[in-house]
Amino acid sequence: ESVKSAFDLYSPVAGEVVETNAALEEAPELVNEDPFGAGWMVRIRVADPADIDAMLDAEAYKKAVRED
Secondary structure, three states: OOOOOOOOOOOOOOEEEEEEOOHHHHOOOHHHHOOOOOOOOEEEEEOOOHHHHOOOOHHHHHHHHHHO
8 A cells, every 4th residue: 555645845045846857657766766867856046046156065065064
């Protein structure tokens, strides 16, 4: 028996969801197995592109997490 559930998704930017990854309906494990490839969740049209400039890149994020 499967249980379908929904959760809030928190985003570091405001914008409009323009596409969702339908493949996750059949294979939700892709989120964990390939988050930067086939496991993407949504594509967002960012409301304010300047918000992206304030974000950390992957390496800076890893460093910040290690320091905590």
